[in-house]
Every structure is written in C-alpha cells, then in structure tokens.
Amino acid sequence: MSDLYDLFKPKEPPAPQAFDKEAWAEKKKAEKSKCYAMIDASLERIGQDPELFESYLKVQSKFDLYSPRNVLLIQAQKPFATKLADSNTWKEQGIMVKKFEYKNPVMILEPGNQYERPDGSIGQSYNVKKLYDISQTMARIPPQETGRIDDRLLISALITGAPVPVKPIDPQNGMASATFDPEGKCILVQRGLSADAMFRGLAREIAKVEILVKQRPVRDLDFTAGAAAYMVCQQSKIEPDRGFMEERPKAFEGLEAREVGEALAAMRDTASDLTSRMAMNIRRQTKQMAAPAKNPEAR
Template sequence: MQEREKKIKELLQKAEEGVQGVFESESFQSYLKIMAKFHDYSARNVQLIISQKPDASYVAGYQKWKKELKRIVKKGEKGIAIVAYTPQTRYDEVPKLNEEGRPVLDADGKLVYTLKKTIKPAFSIKYVFDISQTEGEPLPTLPDRLEGTVENYGQILESVKSLSNFKIEFQKIEGNAMGLCDLEEKRIVIDRDMSELQSISVLIHEIAHERLHGIAGRETIDRQTREVEAEATAYVVCEYLGLDTSEVAFPYIASWSKEKDTKTLYQSLDRIQKNAHEMICNYEEYMKGQEKEQDTEKAPEQKKKVRKRQNEVER
C-alpha cells in the first residue's frame, strides 16, 4: 500500500513537471500566440457561421489570414457573412466647461471650445473565411492522438472497463471528440477509429469523469478543471499500467490550463491522487479475481495430470 502511494505521488510529480515543461516550450508559446489571433465570436455570429459552413473550425478575415497568419484565401472561395460591430465616431465642437460646470472664457471673454467625441453604435456585414478555404503556412498544433499497440490489449481493456459502472460502447464519433461520458444515460462512448494506446487512455479519461464529476459536480466544477483532473488521472493510471501517454497528456492539460504555471493542476492534486489511487486499487482487485478464476479452472485439469503421473509410477 505504501509503495503504491509513493508510486502515485511520483507520477503526479512527473505530470506536474511535464506540464510545466510544455508551458515553457517554444512550440506551445507559438500555439498560444496563434490561437490568440482568432477573435471570439458572439453566439449570434457562431450560429451564422455554422448555418453557412457547418464544418468551419477556425475563421478570420481576409486581411488577418494574409498579414498575420501568412495564409491566403483560395481563389473562388465564398466568404462567410457575419454581423460586425462597426461603431461610428464623430467629433463635435462644444463649449469647454470648468470643474463647476460653467463655460470657460478666454482673455477676451469669448467662449473656449473643445471637441466632444461621440460613438454611435452601428453594425455592418463583414466576411470571414474558414482555414479550409485558405492555403499557406501551417498553423502550429498540439499532438492529440497517440499511436501504438498495447501488449495484452484485450485483457487490459476488459480490466479498465471493470472500473466503470456505465455502459461502454465503441462506435464512430463525428467531429473531433474521441470520447464522451453521458451522465444522464450512464454510458461512455469511445471512438472506434483510434489506436489501442489512445483507446485505453481515452477510456480511462472518460471513466475519471464518471467517478469524479457527477451531475452535481458539473454544476460546481468548471469545465477547465474537470478536463485537467480527468486527463491527469488518466495519465497516472496509464503510467502505472506501463503505458506512456505523456506526449499527448501534458500538452492536453496545458492547453486547458493556459497559464504560465500549473495552478489548476496543483489545486486538483488531492482529487486526482485519490481517484487515481482508487482506480488502480480496483484494477488490481479485478486482476486478482481473474487470476483466481483461471486457477480454479485449471485445478481439475491439474489434478487429472497428477493422478495420471501417479498411475504411471504405480505401474
């Protein structure tokens, strides 16, 4: 028990150091700088974008693509219309007032005038283009998929499934999501088109959501914290099982935290450690149960072999 606890603490320390390393890396800084160049669009404009181009992912204006992101809009591409806030500014000459609110006079007793800035709200139609409509320099990305097989994959998969009380399904998930945890329907869905290593990692991630973030938890814990906790738990459990997921886990956690330190991760360490400990213990108990069942199944056959040897000796 103490050895297991020590191991988990070491893994958490490794995770914290690994995420900090991602924060400080040049590639991650480049990623954040590029992501910061994309505007946040209003809910109304998001709906407008989706209605015109349902598969849109990153959008920006023509000049922003060209000057800042070093990409050009392909010839013949049709712009996506959005409603942009374009306030009109005007300056009017008005009498200058003193602190008491009285007009200011010059040496000749004449009124002194000043310019008053007035902003009139206004909206106009602007056009943006999705990244798929452009070509040029690639945008920096973070690794999001693990490749590789897992030794004894079937056995490990069944063992990990035992950690969940939800129905687990493997099916095609449209879009970028690799897995989902439906708390209302009590089911977990994992994208079927992934490597064995990625499948195990995502499954543990979703089970961590199930165990850590129930319906009540969704109302009290923000999404950023939930994702950091689930991925950190998945990393610890996978590492304990001898599966290295750090290549994706660390950037994933960093992309959710988006801070210069690991504050979000640090604040959640107790919850992560407790959940990882429980999952590892449950995993080991399941494995021991499987071994006992196998021994029980082998026992009658072993007895037959012993009797056969005894009979041969007696002859």
C-alpha cells in the first residue's frame, strides 16, 4: 500500500523557463513576414479578382479608420469581423477572449520606431499587433442594426459643406442621375429620383469633386470616385452602385503592388472625406432637432 501521507509533502514548483530572446525575436520576425506576404498577395490579386476587390471595399467601409494594408490583412484573416480589439482592450471592458482563440489572432501592422537608413533618409519600422474579433470573445454579440437614418437627414448631411452646390434639373436623355458640371461649378441632379438613387449619384459626384479639389493623383477619376461612393453607401446602409466595377481591369492594369496600395488609399481617403463630414453634419442637425423650441417673449 502506498503511503497516503506522501500526498501532504510540499511539491517543488516547476523551474521557471529562461526567456529565449532569440526565439522570441525569430517568432516576431516570422509573424511580420507573414503579414507582408499576405499584403503582397492581396495587392497582386485585387486588380484581377472582382470578388476580392468588392470584399475589400466592404471590409474597408466597416473599418474605415484602418489603413488599406491593414484592411487587406483583416480581409485575408477574418473578412466577416465586425469589431476588433486587442486582448487587453477587451479585458478592460470586462470581456475575455476565448482561450482556444488566442492562437487565432487577426494580425495587423502598427508603426514602431523610426530609423535612419544608410543614405541618411528616415525609415519607419512596423510591429505586429494581434487583434480579436468580438466573435472570438465571451461577449454577447449584439444584433446588427437594420434601420438607417432618415432619407432627408442623410442627403442633407451629404451635401452640407460639399465643395460645390447641388442644383436640381429636369430629366435629360443620356444624363446620369447626377453629374458634375465643371463650367457651372456645381453638381446637377435630376428631378424625380428615389432617395437611394439620389444619394448614390450625389455620393459619386461629390467624391469626384473631392478628388479634384484635393488634387489626388488618381489614374481613373470615375473608378476611384465610384469605389469611394460604394463605401459611403455601405456605411449609410444604402445599396451601392456597382456600375463602376466594369472599369476595374483598366484601372489596375499594369500597376505595381505599391501603386495598387496608393490607389486603394485614394479611395479610402476620399470616402473618409465624405463620411467624416456627414457624421459631423448629422450630429449637429440631430442636436438642433432635439433642442427645445424657443418661445417668443410674452407681450
């Protein structure tokens, strides 16, 4: 019979493992290389694969504050992600990442330290940051919002503060729902449009004007504006116009990976011009509508 009293003997704690700095550095280097490889693969394919490009636009519209390259990483690893944060941020909110999901992070790149190159120029290093979607946590996933902002408020937010005014005109043969008139320095919009058609047309043409005003060096103005308008519509819960997709092969033809990245950045930045202004206008107009009406002074 074994001596049961052996159970009461104190056990020696396992010896702590020495930190292997070289192994840690190699792991980080491999993770960074994997990120760059995913980005390069997406940049090479996105101009040839219409489904990949449209998927990118949808992911970029959800994560509009992320750079195009990080959105490509999100798309490659978890295209249906809805809310991302690192484990510490989730923990601060009282939410824990599921234990088995720690090995499945969404890796992105964030700026590290700057350094001086041999030629004297300044370079920017990047570090891998590991994020987790809300679906990888213990949090209860809230139902997706299906409603959208009132049409009048939405269109008012879109045109308020736009670089040029909007003028309604009677329908004309061969004219798009809305079109920028360079000579008149205005956007012409046809009468009789549905709210969705009006929004799509205005978003596209305002995007064109933003590109021209900001003097963004884009290869194809119509295509870039169409992509930006697509993202604006996605964020506004309006079915986007896909007509611009026909120009995709020509817009990306012959571009190197770096140039494709620059093209995606121009689309993102243009969409951001519109959506950030819209958000500000909606906040202001909502606040004005909620304010109590002033009563005239009694006489």
